[in-house]
Amino acid sequence: MLSLCYNSVPAILEALSFFRVENLEIHPTEFEHIIRAYISNEIVVAEECPQEGMQKKTRKSFFWGHDHDFGSFKLSGRMGTRHVWMLSRFFDHFGLDRTSLAGKHVLDVGCWTGGVSLVLQQLGAHVWAIDDTRRYIPLDFMIKSFGLQRLNARHISLYKIHEHFEPDHFDIIFCLGVIYHLSDPVVALRRLYNALKPGGLLCIESMSIANSDPLCEYEGPSRLGGNWLVPSPKALAQLLEDTGFEVLGVGNGLIPFQVTQEGDPMGPNRCFAMGKKIPGHMILWRGLSIEID
Numbered sequence: 001m002l003s004l005c006y007n008s009v010p011a012i013l014e015a016l017s018f019f020r021v022e023n024l025e026i027h028p029t030e031f032e033h034i035i036r037a038y039i040s041n042e043i044v045v046a047e048e049c050p051q052e053g054m055q056k057k058t059r060k061s062f063f064w065g066h067d068h069d070f071g072s073f074k075l076s077g078r079m080g081t082r083h084v085w086m087l088s089r090f091f092d093h094f095g096l097d098r099t100s101l102a103g104k105h106v107l108d109v110g111c112w113t114g115g116v117s118l119v120l121q122q123l124g125a126h127v128w129a130i131d132d133t134r135r136y137i138p139l140d141f142m143i144k145s146f147g148l149q150r151l152n153a154r155h156i157s158l159y160k161i162h163e164h165f166e167p168d169h170f171d172i173i174f175c176l177g178v179i180y181h182l183s184d185p186v187v188a189l190r191r192l193y194n195a196l197k198p199g200g201l202l203c204i205e206s207m208s209i210a211n212s213d214p215l216c217e218y219e220g221p222s223r224l225g226g227n228w229l230v231p232s233p234k235a236l237a238q239l240l241e242d243t244g245f246e247v248l249g250v251g252n253g254l255i256p257f258q259v260t261q262e263g264d265p266m267g268p269n270r271c272f273a274m275g276k277k278i279p280g281h282m283i284l285w286r287g288l289s290i291e292i293d
């Protein structure tokens, strides 16, 4: 029977182990105090609603993202340890070479408190971590507190990356747990396409539906979780192809076009995909919601 492989997990945990209080550049007591002030919402980071008027604001509270052991104290996050399992799936099952990350320009889209970004910077990559939710960026405070030189965190929406980064800039983009939160995955993928270097890699992780046809389930953001469209693995592959990617792999890591099952550390109904930018791919303009090349 096929089984998942976790060869890279020790290296990922080793990378995370740097983020312990003994490596802080500020006093550990002050660090913990400020982190706890974020968590208890004593430090309030106001959200910006892009347009006032008819757009509903999101919740104001801040929640920590990924579990973290700082040595003298630990945090449990809403995202648990998925940062570890996601990276391991790409390294151990999709052929992403973790030893070649040094010096690479990497974008982590929808970073939340940055579990993935922290690992990638420790593996030697130059990382931009972005999120469209402002309050999820105490990662900036982590960066300063640990004196990180290769990690930057900003409040930037995926839809606006072309306003902040040159085209063809990134070697690798991670878009993990984000695509089903978007109203327009086609435009989003094309933005990521344009931001990647020719031949650059896009790593996606998504909530998915266990269906062998290219379908998207409409959830609607009024349901808990704020999701729009949840793609089947085939739909995800098709989305990648239509926006200019050669699909290098889609599935749960073991079986192509299958979603994760109960017992997978990622939980059930998740799907991974890796695409490679095909330079010069023309996108069909008809039906696009904005002008985008």
Ligand SMILES: C[S@@+](CC[C@H](N)C(=O)[O-])C[C@H]1O[C@@H](n2cnc3c(N)ncnc32)[C@H](O)[C@@H]1O
Binding pocket: 079, 082, 083, 109, 110, 111, 112, 130, 131, 132, 133, 136, 156, 157, 158, 159, 175, 176, 177, 178, 181, 182
């Ligand atoms: C489910 S969390 C995933 C966090 C992390 N990437 C992970 O996989 O554990 C989704 C994140 O995507 C962010 N997000 C949603 N829409 C976005 C957009 N248009 N641009 C950037 N980030 C976005 C959310 O604010 C949230 O932090």
